[in-house]
Amino acid sequence: MYKKDFPYFKNSNVVYLDNAATTQKPQAVIDSQVEYYEHYCANTHRSNFGDANKATQKYENARKHLRSFINASKNEEIIFTKGVTESINFIAHSFANSFDTVIISSLEHHSNIVPWHMQGRTLHKGLEVVKYTSDLDFDFENFEALLQKYPKAFVSVTHISNAFGKINDLKAIIKLAHKYEAVVLVDGAQSLAHMAIDVQALDVDFLALSAHKSFAPTGVGAVYVKEEHLNKLLPYQTGGATIDKVDFESSTLLDSPYKFEAGTQNIAGVIGFSQALSYIESVGYKQIQAYEEELYAYLDEQLHTIEEIKFYNSIQHAIGSRSFNIKGIVHDDIGILLDKMHIAVRVGHHCAQPIMKALGIKGTIRVSIAFYNDKEDIDQFITALKKAIAMLKG
Template sequence: MFDVKKIRNDFPILNRKVNGRPLVYLDNAATSQTPQQVINVIVDYYSNYNANIHRGVHALSQEATDKYEQARKKIQEHFNIGKSHEIVYTSGTTHAINLVANGFSSFLKQGDEILVSAMEHHSNIVPWQMLAERTGTILKVIPMSLDGELEMDAYEQLLSDKTKLVFCNHVSNALGTINPIQEIIDKAHEVGAAVLIDGAQAAPHIKSDLQALNVDFYTVSAHKMCGPTGVGMLYGKEEWLNTLPPYQGGGEMIAEVTFEKTTYADLPHKFEAGTPNICGGIAFGAALDYMNAIGFESMSEYEKELLDYATEKLLEIEGLKIYGTAKDKTSVISFNIDGIHPYDIGTILDKLGIAVRTGHHCAQPIMDFYKIPGTVRASFSFYNTKEEVDILVEGVQRAKSMLL
């Protein structure tokens, strides 16, 4: 049985107060909170076996190396990845996307086409714009509907033998929409295009089977799923990772270095230059252990309850409009109230101890599509409660009464 009160006891930050009121943390799409079980792993690393990895023969180095590589195995098992060397540790999703974009710039040419969805985070737009500028590649956009769903008929019409790469988020960070990525992947592969899926927002809510999806690249950030900041992963099919050139040069990613020529290490080290976030990688594995112990199916069902409850309660407020009403969505609600700037609502909510996000959420094209300056975004996790939803609704009502 899902016991949210017991789960909340694992998160020390949920006991603090903000502006004299109990914290109501509803900014989980930006970053999730970290349970004590993961914090303990971080403390243990720095207290007992802090050392550089892969290169040392001493005991601490070997222990750190073992735990770091064990975490890679945990990532492999969680996402059902065929080979552990298809997992590249990164600093997060942004780093992972730039790694792939940089690699593709080596063999895309003028007139080639790449497709991006209209609901991407800036991290899955800007690197590809930079790629297009370098190579003469044509960037095309998959349009979206007013409900916040991709127009799949238009997507099919955009695909052609010129299409080399398609990139799309699994879940929209601004709207919560769950995109039909299996269809997107299958249709792209029919024309010979590779597919990169930004999984940053999906990973906290959906346990994806990457072999079943047959996706070429998939990215994740640990801090979205109870882990630390500054670490994430790029999954890439072995044949693609072997094809792409290294993103960075330095130590660890080499096989042999002379002043005449350098040869590169085998996967995944070819893409892991320099000293990595060792503690972060180990803690990433611990975060996956923690979430899997609770169970993704149970968490997803509970978060759906929160989403439905919050949607119903917020829509009772006159003048409130929700942006993103897709049939399939995760626990994200973006909304505005007629006549009030979202920043002003967010500021008042903060005074009440309620943490939400305001603005364009690094998805400015979505806001331009709706012709709005931004939204208030409340994003829920499995440790939130219906009581917190009630506090949010009361806070929004209070903000409305103060600002209108």
């Protein structure tokens, strides 16, 4: 139904099921970027001629739009970045490095593991990992035990696992963490494509967002910072656009968010991000969630018709990504054959090597859906998958 809005599907015969890696972009998002480059391409927050003023206004309107979209209380709480990876590194470097202990979950992307290692943290030495249940759910009993042992910790957890689609109960995690005076950062890379986020209702301290996984351009994202933390947050970079006054003896920085956005930003990307939010609003999360839940269940039902398949979790408390393997077959071989049949999925560890190691596997075949996918996509994928299995079984 929505494919007509996305040029990719007019120009490709690929069944695209790799949405957890990146989503396709609607024409309106592409047009918004082209319009910037063709009609008012100028830098923001510097010059005061017409096009520069328009670029600045569009950029700042995008900040206001995102603030409203996630229900932040002030524009100052929205800081644009390159994406979730930069957002987590920014908060790790500029805020969380002073905490004795960082607590993460077992299903984290490497972007929420490696920054802590770069601070010299290793398991049980400044870094703790919450266990998972038999269905890859977040183990709240273990989490509370860690909070009791390490009060006032910095908690950094994913909202939706990119590898397995598991949805963490953020409200419960944040409430329990705050009970022990912990501060919480959420990796929301997979969130906006599937469901609404209300930062005030969640009472989250930091929320990292990535535009390209939510129908917007690559190379842009944002981090929400609860107002009470802004004065404690140190700039990650400095330079152009961050400065109030400079001489050779000292520098004075602007207030948030500008002191955190050094250099020329991805102006077209930010404008495109706002347009993607408008597109999501035009579809509506109620419709997106209802449709995706039905399609996700259909995918799972069809996968269960294949006897050789091995799953690692159910579809309860999950959305978007479905990971599995075929018994006796290397997942890479499946990926190669599916590509030859014009089916795009991802095979490998999905930047989540620790959970793969814990499960005793090197990786999985991952199918990840978006609301522009349909049952015909699933049917074509299943047909191709069965054919690949037959070819490899000989």
